[in-house]
Amino acid sequence: MxxxxxxxxxxxxxxxxxxxxxxLRDLAAEGVGLTSSTELAERSGVSSAQLRKDxxxxxxxxxxxxxxxxxxxxxxxxxxxxxxxxHRLAIVGIGNLGHALANYSGYATRGFQVVALLDASSDVVxxxxxxxxxxxxxxxxxxxxxxxxSMVVLALPGNVAxxxxxxxxxxxxxxxxxxxxxxxxxxxxxxxxxxxxGGELQILAFHAATRAAAL
Amino acid sequence: MxxxxxxxxxxxxxxxxxxxxxxLRDLAAEGVGLTSSTELAERSGVSSAQLRKDxxxxxxxxxxxxxxxxxxxxxxxxxxxxxxxxHRLAIVGIGNLGHALANYSGYATRGFQVVALLDASSDVVxxxxxxxxxxxxxxxxxxxxxxxxSMVVLALPGNVAxxxxxxxxxxxxxxxxxxxxxxxxxxxxxxxxxxxxGGELQILAFHAATRAAAL
DNA sequence: TCATGTGAAGGAATTCACAGCG
DNA sequence: CGCTGTGAATTCCTTCACATGA
Numbered sequence: 001m002x003x004x005x006x007x008x009x010x011x012x013x014x015x016x017x018x019x020x021x022x023x024l025r026d027l028a029a030e031g032v033g034l035t036s037s038t039e040l041a042e043r044s045g046v047s048s049a050q051l052r053k054d055x056x057x058x059x060x061x062x063x064x065x066x067x068x069x070x071x072x073x074x075x076x077x078x079x080x081x082x083x084x085x086x087h088r089l090a091i092v093g094i095g096n097l098g099h100a101l102a103n104y105s106g107y108a109t110r111g112f113q114v115v116a117l118l119d120a121s122s123d124v125v126x127x128x129x130x131x132x133x134x135x136x137x138x139x140x141x142x143x144x145x146x147x148x149x150s151m152v153v154l155a156l157p158g159n160v161a162x163x164x165x166x167x168x169x170x171x172x173x174x175x176x177x178x179x180x181x182x183x184x185x186x187x188x189x190x191x192x193x194x195x196x197x198g199g200e201l202q203i204l205a206f207h208a209a210t211r212a213a214a215l
Numbered sequence: 216m217x218x219x220x221x222x223x224x225x226x227x228x229x230x231x232x233x234x235x236x237x238x239l240r241d242l243a244a245e246g247v248g249l250t251s252s253t254e255l256a257e258r259s260g261v262s263s264a265q266l267r268k269d270x271x272x273x274x275x276x277x278x279x280x281x282x283x284x285x286x287x288x289x290x291x292x293x294x295x296x297x298x299x300x301x302h303r304l305a306i307v308g309i310g311n312l313g314h315a316l317a318n319y320s321g322y323a324t325r326g327f328q329v330v331a332l333l334d335a336s337s338d339v340v341x342x343x344x345x346x347x348x349x350x351x352x353x354x355x356x357x358x359x360x361x362x363x364x365s366m367v368v369l370a371l372p373g374n375v376a377x378x379x380x381x382x383x384x385x386x387x388x389x390x391x392x393x394x395x396x397x398x399x400x401x402x403x404x405x406x407x408x409x410x411x412x413g414g415e416l417q418i419l420a421f422h423a424a425t426r427a428a429a430l
Numbered sequence: 431t432c433a434t435g436t437g438a439a440g441g442a443a444t445t446c447a448c449a450g451c452g
Numbered sequence: 453c454g455c456t457g458t459g460a461a462t463t464c465c466t467t468c469a470c471a472t473g474a
Contacts, residue, residue, distance in 0.1 A: 052436085
């Protein structure tokens with residue numbers, strides 16, 4: 001019996017749902033209709049106990065003694081992640097990274113649409129990138145209203161990220177993905193996810209140094 | 216008294232060290248010479264207790280009743296992260312993202328150098344990107360040897376990521392940063408950090424959906 | 431019988447609150 | 453006295469191991 005739980009899903013579990021969904025879509029693409037917690041966990045890079053525990057927070061989707069139906073489990077996770085509704089994105093900062101993000105093809109297999117691009121440089125404002133005309137960041141609030149933007153991606157230098165975040169939050173956005181290596185100060189009801197490439201490399205450097213020290 | 220600890224630093228702590236280092240460098244750039252756990256924590260987006268606990272795993276760097284010397288704490292974290300040695304990077308996959316990463320200027324303020332670029336498409340092999348000539352990925356093992364590459368960045372589609380990872384690991388690389396949305400299978404002594412932009416957006420979508428459901 | 435789903439146990443990370451030291 | 457450094461308490465997450473039910 002399928003039953004969705006209440007709203008209490010651990011953050012760590014939410015963070016893994018995209019991996020499960022990815023693995024399920026891969027399985028579906030391979031024509032696999034039925035899977036097990038062992039197989040799905042292996043493809044997702046977690047333990048089978050972890051996978052089952054995670055799914056238990058969302059409800060009960062499998063058949064004991066059998067496994068999980070790939071299609072239907074994918075559907076449930078899709079719904080749980082809120083991917084059945086369209087999410088309209090604006091990207092602020094059309095430098096190297098912003099360009100790449102604007103052109104990023106498979107936005108996690110639909111659900112996301114880039115509807116606005118903004119920048120502060122007159123070099124790019126007015127140009128078209130990925131079929132969208134770049135507008136000046138000073139009009140960010142208006143653009144967000146006009147395009148009904150619900151998520152903003154910040155691909156800009158750390159020193160201006162906070163100002164843009166303030167403007168974006170003021171315009172009603174509650175979900176931000178930031179590539180700027182700064183801790184953004186936002187109200188409690190705003191969710192910020194941060195991706196820091198430099199930081200990731202530093203973490204790898206730490207492991208390299210630890211390995212070297214162990215010799 | 217400054218004393219470095221043994222090699223047991225929690226993974227969660229390691230993940231935050233880059234934020235502390237960033238905040239310290241900002242402070243130094245502003246001409247601040249002395250800081251407190253409260254100030255530094257605020258700029259890093261963590262609690263002051265968290266910061267002090269994290270630092271305690273590395274050693275003892277502050278002065279009770281006073282605070283931390285910005286320069287020297289930055290130095291210690293730099294050493295702890297292994298950033299005093301040069302790290303030679305290869306980027307595999309010179310698409311939109313690979314381009315952006317190759318041109319990414321401040322590689323976390325030095326310590327990292329892009330010494331090789333590889334791709335499988337004849338459209339880009341042979342071209343120069345960020346002063347480096349793109350080579351064919353089939354020669355990845357040779358390139359890694361020749362350029363003494365110690366870290367590899369994978370900016371390529373999920374379906375080929377595992378093959379390249381295998382080749383790269385076979386050539387002796389033990390640190391990988393992957394932008395491919397797949398769980399790479401690697402030996403225990405290889406460290407893989409994964410950045411999944413699509414996944415981050417899905418996590419934001421989950422929060423948006425949860426918010427909507429709460430109304 | 432077999433793999434799911436889940437209480438219970440165990441481990442890790444965070445927070446608390448204060449001892450310790452300049 | 454003030455702020456660091458840290459045991460203790462708490463909370464959160466993961467793993468275990470088995471009851472459950474198709």
